[in-house]
Amino acid sequence: MLGYKFRRQYSVGAYVVDFYCAELRLAIELDGDSHFQTGAQVRDKEREAFIKSFGIDFLRFRNVEVFEQLKYVLDAIARKLLEDPKPHCSPPLVQGGTL
Numbered sequence: 001m002l003g004y005k006f007r008r009q010y011s012v013g014a015y016v017v018d019f020y021c022a023e024l025r026l027a028i029e030l031d032g033d034s035h036f037q038t039g040a041q042v043r044d045k046e047r048e049a050f051i052k053s054f055g056i057d058f059l060r061f062r063n064v065e066v067f068e069q070l071k072y073v074l075d076a077i078a079r080k081l082l083e084d085p086k087p088h089c090s091p092p093l094v095q096g097g098t099l
Contacts, residue, residue: 004081012051020056026080027051029060 006028010020017027031044048058059080061073 015047015051025056027056027058030066031062
């Protein structure tokens with residue numbers, strides 16, 4: 001999308017993000033029903049804080065938004081990609097490894 005490469009199911013430490021763009025250090029998460037069960041939001045916040053501690057930004061969408069409002073989701077992603085890029089001199093996080 002817009003010239004950026006995204007990896008699917010990318011590991012960051014013990015966690016996995018749905019989609020990851022190393023160039024922008026951007027994770028995109030798609031939340032299904034399991035994210036709205038008791039305790040899940042607390043775990044998601046802890047997980048997101050850990051991943052953000054490595055300078056990774058997040059965009060989060062619900063599955064229903066992808067299915068019912070795809071244009072909205074794609075527009076939101078495009079807006080994020082068109083923001084001032086944040087060049088990173090350090091290599092992207094190692095997929096599948098620990099940090």
